[in-house]
């Protein structure tokens with residue numbers, strides 16, 4: 001069993017980005033909207049801000065109260081769309097229930113949509129065109145490539161069908177010529193599907209969802225879950241201690257997919273800065 005180390009790879013990617021930023025004399029700018037006081041969301045945003053600082057990016061976080069209005073968020077996005085110092089716009093999800101999230105995501109200028117959540121970029125991804133790709137699944141593809149794992153023709157089973165992880169993950173794998181199956185909360189007999197996975201990718205947020213008897217010998221596992229146990233430990237969706245014995249490769253949690261997500265956010269923001277700079281010439 002070999003660990004797929006996202007910590008080391010993300011550090012390498014971040015260093016390359018910091019180097020490129022210095023050479024290009026660009027200051028990519030990222031604006032983040034954080035609504036409410038969810039500790040997990042606040043922690044993610046803080047990690048994103050720190051990564052921006054390390055890479056020499058400009059970043060600004062707009063913290064808004066839980067009871068913020070739709071109009072107030074929309075007006076902030078309109079300002080960000082027009083601000084030439086902002087290349088990337090990120091709305092930390094989830095948003096409170098009074099907010100129409102779809103409308104918010106559709107308002108972000110697609111050329112600044114570094115999360116890849118605008119339907120324009122979703123459409124480009126599903127048709128295999130260049131665009132902004134959601135950071136977590138993009139990070140997974142980089143991690144697989146780093147370890148020379150070719151998904152072409154492999155049975156890839158994605159557990160979780162969210163717009164943030166599962167659906168774009170499946171699209172990327174399909175674009176890379178994998179055979180893709182998507183399982184979700186209504187899937188009958190999950191084990192029947194996971195057992196024939198060459199590569200199993202799981203991102204649902206359920207501790208120990210994937211157990212030893214649900215995978216075949218030699219499977220490659222990408223654990224995209226991030227959960228906190230009652231005693232405060234960070235774990236994924238896979239029963240790591242027991243399942244890892246059967247794996248050829250597996251991502252640890254923490255230190256697997258998580259740091260790759262942040263590295264991909266920097267990469268997408270640099271890409272946006274380059275596009276915006278060209279448009280201005």
Ligand code: GUN
Pocket residue numbers: 090091092093094115135136164261
């Ligand atoms: N909430 C959980 N994951 C993400 C993510 O990747 N991006 C944003 N914007 N919000 C999230």
